[in-house]
Amino acid sequence: MGVIGKRVAYYPGCSLEGAARAYDVSTRIVARELGLELDYLEDYNCCGAMESKNVTFMGTLLLNARNMSLARKQGHDVIVAPCNGCSFSLQRAEYFLQTDSKIFERVNALLKEGGVDPLDKIPETYHILEWFYHEAGPQKVKEKTKRPLRGLKVANYYGCLYTRPHFYARTYAHAGGQDEEARPRRRETADDDEHPYYMNALLEAAGATSVEFEPMHTQCCGGPHSLSDEQVSEKFVMMILQTAKRNGADIIATECPLCHASLEMYRHRLMMKGVPDVDVPAAYFTQLLGLAFGYSANDVKLKDNLSDPLPVLKRLGLA
Amino acid sequence: MAIHERSLVEPERIVRKERLVIDGVDVSGDWNLIILPRVINDYDLDFAKEIINSPDGKTITQCYQCSYCTASCPVHNYWDERYNPRHFIHLARLGLIDELQKRADVMWRCVSCHKCTHRCPKGVLVEEVLKVILRTMAKKGLIDEYPSKKFDKFFTESVLEYGRIEDGELLFGWIEKQGYNVVKDPILKKPIPFLGETPEWLKQLVMKPIKSMNVSFLVLNAKHMLFHPRTKNWNKFKQVLRKVMQEEGALT
Numbered sequence: 001m002g003v004i005g006k007r008v009a010y011y012p013g014c015s016l017e018g019a020a021r022a023y024d025v026s027t028r029i030v031a032r033e034l035g036l037e038l039d040y041l042e043d044y045n046c047c048g049a050m051e052s053k054n055v056t057f058m059g060t061l062l063l064n065a066r067n068m069s070l071a072r073k074q075g076h077d078v079i080v081a082p083c084n085g086c087s088f089s090l091q092r093a094e095y096f097l098q099t100d101s102k103i104f105e106r107v108n109a110l111l112k113e114g115g116v117d118p119l120d121k122i123p124e125t126y127h128i129l130e131w132f133y134h135e136a137g138p139q140k141v142k143e144k145t146k147r148p149l150r151g152l153k154v155a156n157y158y159g160c161l162y163t164r165p166h167f168y169a170r171t172y173a174h175a176g177g178q179d180e181e182a183r184p185r186r187r188e189t190a191d192d193d194e195h196p197y198y199m200n201a202l203l204e205a206a207g208a209t210s211v212e213f214e215p216m217h218t219q220c221c222g223g224p225h226s227l228s229d230e231q232v233s234e235k236f237v238m239m240i241l242q243t244a245k246r247n248g249a250d251i252i253a254t255e256c257p258l259c260h261a262s263l264e265m266y267r268h269r270l271m272m273k274g275v276p277d278v279d280v281p282a283a284y285f286t287q288l289l290g291l292a293f294g295y296s297a298n299d300v301k302l303k304d305n306l307s308d309p310l311p312v313l314k315r316l317g318l319a
Numbered sequence: 320m321a322i323h324e325r326s327l328v329e330p331e332r333i334v335r336k337e338r339l340v341i342d343g344v345d346v347s348g349d350w351n352l353i354i355l356p357r358v359i360n361d362y363d364l365d366f367a368k369e370i371i372n373s374p375d376g377k378t379i380t381q382c383y384q385c386s387y388c389t390a391s392c393p394v395h396n397y398w399d400e401r402y403n404p405r406h407f408i409h410l411a412r413l414g415l416i417d418e419l420q421k422r423a424d425v426m427w428r429c430v431s432c433h434k435c436t437h438r439c440p441k442g443v444l445v446e447e448v449l450k451v452i453l454r455t456m457a458k459k460g461l462i463d464e465y466p467s468k469k470f471d472k473f474f475t476e477s478v479l480e481y482g483r484i485e486d487g488e489l490l491f492g493w494i495e496k497q498g499y500n501v502v503k504d505p506i507l508k509k510p511i512p513f514l515g516e517t518p519e520w521l522k523q524l525v526m527k528p529i530k531s532m533n534v535s536f537l538v539l540n541a542k543h544m545l546f547h548p549r550t551k552n553w554n555k556f557k558q559v560l561r562k563v564m565q566e567e568g569a570l571t
Contacts, residue, residue, distance in 0.1 A: 017543075051475060063478065272519070272520055304528070304536050306524055
């Protein structure tokens with residue numbers, strides 16, 4: 001424990017300052033309780049998510065390089081992002097900047113032109129779950145838990161980009177590729193690539209029970225196509241929700257605002273259509289941890305969740 | 320030698336004769352079934368070159384057609400068998416544009432879950448390569464407008480303009496692009512959620528925080544919808560981004 005650093009740059013991403021406010025608020029609560037410090041990245045810009053990389057390669061790298069440069073300016077080597085899309089984009093930029101010196105030089109020149117400090121060093125990006133697990137860990141969560149989530153059956157939903165692809169997230173030890181030297185090395189702190197367990201471990205430490213959820217725990221929710229390709233997204237979300245429900249879950253724990261929004265949106269649409277077994281509500285894992293640490297439902301903004309997990313939690317006496 | 324995978328039957332060429340008798344022999348039925356030439360001589364090698372020369376598409380050369388990507392792909396497994404990443408890579412490398420065009424209706428369906436890239440034993444950035452194939456086809460005018468491209472552009476323009484995105488704008492802007500008649504206020508030109516035409520599910524979702532009297536949530540999001548969050552000192556950076564995109568031919 002203690003590999004990443006207790007004080008890091010915090011890149012919340014656009015979503016967390018709007019519709020996913022609950023995730024931001026509860027993340028701050030959990031970090032404070034676990035004795036960790038988030039340094040808000042001032043004046044950041046959007047990471048480009050999964051969309052702008054299909055339009056422009058260099059532009060997307062620049063968007064992320066600007067955020068990296070801001071983190072360096074605030075004196076950080078590590079950026080932590082709570083969103084799968086954001087951490088993916090930053091890690092992707094990290095990969096291309098590290099493996100191609102020409103790209104690195106070009107990006108630095110363009111940053112200067114745009115009035116931003118060029119990068120002296122490429123900061124590393126971690127998902128916030130990885131950071132919580134390694135800097136605090138299940139033991140600390142157990143110590144801090146005042147109101148254990150006893151009886152709560154959770155389906156831990158990780159989504160796609162938390163451990164994938166290994167080139168960017170650096171989760172896989174025996175990665176392929178022709179050039180041995182160019183292969184990214186596995187990160188010490190990385191979660192298991194096909195069977196991630198950090199969220200299970202943290203929530204179990206807080207007293208919850210994890211239900212069997214493989215392979216849907218890393219199944220796509222439609223992601224960048226959740227608005228543009230409704231049929232596919234609807235089917236994927238249906239598979240996720242039905243698996244959770246049929247395996248006995250009371251609630252789905254999420255760790256990405258995009259997955260969360262997609263699950264909630266299509267949950268509602270599926271319920272309107274009368275599809276069976278899709279009525280599992282979703283909550284951010286930080287909200288559940290916050291409840292376990294003794295905070296009220298109002299503190300972790302449970303009302304913001306459109307899928308309304310309050311009745312389930314109230315029934316178990318947790319909120 | 321590469322496996323020559325191209326469709327041998329072209330549905331539009333099939334001729335159906337209900338009753339056809341020639342010289343006393345009944346030959347009615349489907350004609351022109353497998354009479355396409357099997358020799359390929361319409362390669363377009365420049366197409367593959369353009370992909371290889373792009374920084375995110377250069378790993379296409381490493382593919383050895385094991386089909387691990389296709390086996391992992393959720394779109395292939397749960398949606399449409401015709402979505403086949405391995406095959407697309409093969410066709411792009413051969414430069415069989417007409418075969419790629421035949422699959423244009425499924426090619427854009429990649430949901431960027433990166434299972435293919437993650438599991439590829441040869442280190443091909445499969446997802447990126449597929450997007451580069453699509454991008455190159457679109458640039459050359461070989462493929463019609465497809466929904467995800469429309470959304471990608473819409474998203475990128477919003478980032479370019481403000482430095483940040485805003486959920487309400489994305490949602491209502493996209494609804495409007497889909498042909499719904501969204502009513503906007505006359506001064507700020509922002510959509511008003513309860514007037515005009517919106518899908519029923521969206522109406523119900525917007526009603527939820529109102530019914531639960533979640534005032535702070537409503538105020539925050541209404542504020543963001545009216546006054547788009549911006550990154551400070553964005554203008555200078557925006558110019559650089561625009562310049563880069565112009566070089567790449569991404570701005571039209």
